[in-house]
Amino acid sequence: xxxxxxxxxxxxxxxxxxxxxxxxxxxPVPSYxxxxxxxxxxxxxxxxxxxxxxxxxxNNVADGDMxxxxxxxxESASENEEEELTLKYGAKHVIMLFVxxxxxxxxxxxxxxxxxxxxEKNGQLIYTPFTEDTPSVGQRLLNSVLNxxxxxxxxxxxxxxxxxxxxxxxxxFIHGWLILSSLMLLFLFTYIYLGEVLKTYxxxxxxxxxxxxxxxxxxxxxxCIHWKGPLQLQQAYLIMISALMALVFIKYLPxxxxxxxxxxxxxxxxxxxxxxxxxxxxxxxxxxxxxEPIFPALIYSSAMMWTVSMAxxxxxxxxxxxxxxxxxxxxxxxxxxxxxxxSQMSETRSPVPTRPITSFEELEEEERGVKxxxxxxxxxxxxxxxxxxxxxxxxxxxxxxxxxxxIGLCLTLLLLAVFKKALPALPISITFGLIFYFSTDxxxxxxxxxxxxxxxxx
Amino acid sequence: xxxxxxxxxxARDPLRIIILIAGAFFWLVSLxxxxxxxxxxxxxxxxxxxxxxxxxxxxxxxxSVLLQEAFRFLYxxxxxxxxxxxxxxxxxxxxxxxxxxxxxxxxVGFGLMSGAFSMINLLADxxxxxxxxxxxxxxxxxxxxxxxxxxLIFLHTFWGILFxxxxxxxxxxxxxxxxxxxxxxxxxxFCNPLYVGSLVPSYLLxxxxxxxxxxxxxxxxxxxRRFLLCKS
Numbered sequence: 001x002x003x004x005x006x007x008x009x010x011x012x013x014x015x016x017x018x019x020x021x022x023x024x025x026x027x028p029v030p031s032y033x034x035x036x037x038x039x040x041x042x043x044x045x046x047x048x049x050x051x052x053x054x055x056x057x058x059n060n061v062a063d064g065d066m067x068x069x070x071x072x073x074x075e076s077a078s079e080n081e082e083e084e085l086t087l088k089y090g091a092k093h094v095i096m097l098f099v100x101x102x103x104x105x106x107x108x109x110x111x112x113x114x115x116x117x118x119x120e121k122n123g124q125l126i127y128t129p130f131t132e133d134t135p136s137v138g139q140r141l142l143n144s145v146l147n148x149x150x151x152x153x154x155x156x157x158x159x160x161x162x163x164x165x166x167x168x169x170x171x172x173f174i175h176g177w178l179i180l181s182s183l184m185l186l187f188l189f190t191y192i193y194l195g196e197v198l199k200t201y202x203x204x205x206x207x208x209x210x211x212x213x214x215x216x217x218x219x220x221x222x223x224c225i226h227w228k229g230p231l232q233l234q235q236a237y238l239i240m241i242s243a244l245m246a247l248v249f250i251k252y253l254p255x256x257x258x259x260x261x262x263x264x265x266x267x268x269x270x271x272x273x274x275x276x277x278x279x280x281x282x283x284x285x286x287x288x289x290x291x292e293p294i295f296p297a298l299i300y301s302s303a304m305m306w307t308v309s310m311a312x313x314x315x316x317x318x319x320x321x322x323x324x325x326x327x328x329x330x331x332x333x334x335x336x337x338x339x340x341x342x343s344q345m346s347e348t349r350s351p352v353p354t355r356p357i358t359s360f361e362e363l364e365e366e367e368r369g370v371k372x373x374x375x376x377x378x379x380x381x382x383x384x385x386x387x388x389x390x391x392x393x394x395x396x397x398x399x400x401x402x403x404x405x406x407i408g409l410c411l412t413l414l415l416l417a418v419f420k421k422a423l424p425a426l427p428i429s430i431t432f433g434l435i436f437y438f439s440t441d442x443x444x445x446x447x448x449x450x451x452x453x454x455x456x457x458x
Numbered sequence: 459x460x461x462x463x464x465x466x467x468x469a470r471d472p473l474r475i476i477i478l479i480a481g482a483f484f485w486l487v488s489l490x491x492x493x494x495x496x497x498x499x500x501x502x503x504x505x506x507x508x509x510x511x512x513x514x515x516x517x518x519x520x521x522s523v524l525l526q527e528a529f530r531f532l533y534x535x536x537x538x539x540x541x542x543x544x545x546x547x548x549x550x551x552x553x554x555x556x557x558x559x560x561x562x563x564x565x566v567g568f569g570l571m572s573g574a575f576s577m578i579n580l581l582a583d584x585x586x587x588x589x590x591x592x593x594x595x596x597x598x599x600x601x602x603x604x605x606x607x608x609x610l611i612f613l614h615t616f617w618g619i620l621f622x623x624x625x626x627x628x629x630x631x632x633x634x635x636x637x638x639x640x641x642x643x644x645x646x647x648f649c650n651p652l653y654v655g656s657l658v659p660s661y662l663l664x665x666x667x668x669x670x671x672x673x674x675x676x677x678x679x680x681x682x683r684r685f686l687l688c689k690s
Contacts, residue, residue, distance in 0.1 A: 095475055395578040400486055403571070407483045410476055439490050446500075447493035448575060450515060 094413050097372055098406060100239050104377050105405075107243040108385040109398060112250065117196040144256035148264045151257075155265075159272065159279045167286055182225060182241070186218040189244040242374050246381035250389060258386055262430055265379060269424040281422070376425045380405050383433045387441075396448060400440040404432035474563045481533060481567020481618075488529035489575065492522035523644050526568070527637045530618065533564055534625050565618020569611035577607045602657060606647070609660045613643060616667035623674050639663055 134140045165174060191214055198205055221241075224234045253261065272278040387401040388394075408429025416423050496518035500511070537560050617636045624632030646659045 098475065098479075396575055399574055399578065403479060403482050403486055406479050410479070436486070436490075439494075443497050444489060444493040447489075447496050447518065451519070452576070 242377035404436040482571035561622030565615035569614030
């Protein structure tokens with residue numbers, strides 16, 4: 001099962017970092033380990049779900065109830081067909097992921113380019129205590145490495161704590177924290193963001209209007225993410241909060257630290273997902289054993305909306321599959337007919353008639369689409385945003401990083417289709433992005449500048 | 459216009475979008491390598507020597523053109539493999555996308571990326587204050603840049619089609635014609651700012667390439683007439 005593993009937990013952390021920075025003004029948030037746990041759990045769910053989603057082979061018994069009724073149906077469908085469907089869905093899913101990632105990046109880049117606030121250095125997070133204003137290169141490098149180590153260790157501790165909480169079924173804890181952190185994100189960060197944007201464009205807005213706007217935005221966001229809402233609205237909200245978080249990162253991480261952190265996070269991601277002892281992998285397996293649905297607010301789902309299945313405990317009779325099916329019914333906007341999930345894939349192909357109504361669970365799997373953790377969004381956007389903010393080659397570098405990340409995403413999805421297990425989404429894209437950023441900034445830029453100066457075209 | 463091409467023909471099919479982005483990526487990599495070579499050459503040479511720098515630049519441009527075509531070829535190879543994979547996995551034995559569509563999309567990918575890289579900094583600067591050509595350079599800088607970029611994007615599209623067609627049917631002369639055309643177009647930009655020397659031949663070449671690609675793709679004068687007169 002391939003999931004897009006990622007450190008969505010890190011999204012909660014900065015919330016708390018921010019909170020601790022501003023503890024004078026805002027009420028302290030209870031320990032963010034909740035959210036971490038939640039995100040871990042969420043990722044676990046993702047993994048599990050994705051597993052069912054992507055590999056429709058008959059021997060996929062990872063999720064008990066799901067495959068039970070689908071097994072007899074599957075017998076008629078050949079393995080080949082399913083593989084092919086996987087691949088066909090692959091292209092569509094890739095696009096379903098391209099669009100939100102692109103949107104998020106566009107929002108971040110647009111903000112960086114226009115609002116000065118996010119490129120000013122106004123202090124650092126307490127997780128990166130070492131400053132980078134040192135006179136010597138070696139000292140600066142050392143400081144950034146130390147910053148990275150601190151940050152990564154914080155993330156690791158969080159992750160492990162989340163796994164433990166999840167193992168010991170402290171769901172209320174996790175939930176409460178998730179809600180609190182998304183509350184803070186939605187209200188506080190939006191307020192700051194809006195304030196800065198209005199400042200940049202010199203638009204006056206009085207406090208009552210501001211209060212009304214933010215209140216509505218935040219309340220609808222809370223409902224959408226944690227409860228039910230139209231799929232597109234939920235996706236839009238998730239994109240917005242990812243962008244906000246990425247902006248916070250861009251602002252508060254010093255330059256070299258940011259790049260080193262990006263590299264280190266992708267390595268960590270790789271290890272946490274693929275190593276047998278990795279916390280995220282343990283989470284996956286635990287969640288698998290329990291057949292539990294996903295936590296909301298941490299995973300971006302491209303095809304169906306995962307409502308808070310916790311909110312519907314009465315359907316526990318049929319297990320999560322029923323819940324997810326309900327979720328699908330509630331949130332699904334697309335027009336696929338129940339028995340021919342694949343008919344819209346290609347008009348030339350005749351719909352596969354071998355899957356009649358028993359394909360409920362199957363249907364939900366096929367329609368599940370791809371899930372990408374929100375932390376992935378955040379780090380992609382951080383990379384592109386940093387490129388936009390600090391590169392002297394301006395748009396060329398940004399564009400190059402953008403294409404590199406998209407290609408990385410494509411490759412990751414390809415590997416997903418091939419390996420059919422949980423895969424980290426960060427490493428390949430971030431590696432490509434970093435390579436392209438540094439090479440474009442240093443090599444391509446002078447070349448293009450000289451060409452443009454003489455107006456030569458290649 | 460390139461954006462229009464994109465929206466109308468490519469945006470609908472996800473597979474095409476992927477091929478487009480991959481094409482852009484390949485162009486980017488070729489640009490990277492060629493700028494690496496140029497950078498090394500510049501660093502290794504004397505920065506004060508003007509004609510040498512100019513010569514190096516010309517060398518860089520030519521090398522970059524050759525690299526782009528080489529990467530187009532590599533991309534072609536990759537797409538061939540991909541098509542075989544898609545055919546093997548598809549239900550009814552034929553791939554959901556034909557090699558011609560792929561060649562078109564790849565060409566657009568190349569073109570979009572090269573156009574973006576050529577134009578986007580210019581556009582960003584154009585938003586700011588300033589007067590064009592205040593130091594005695596041509597006043598038409600932006601305009602000609604825009605036209606040149608557009609013609610280059612179209613040319614890349616057509617070259618993509620021609621190139622892949624040549625590779626498919628093993629007609630080496632087609633491939634060399636594409637390479638020669640690319641070199642010619644890039645070379646013609648050397649006469650900038652004497653714009654008549656660069657824009658006019660480029661447009662002529664583009665018209666020729668367009669006609670050629672159209673014929674290769676199965677069009678004919680009859681089709682064109684029917685299309686224009688909206689006959690069924």
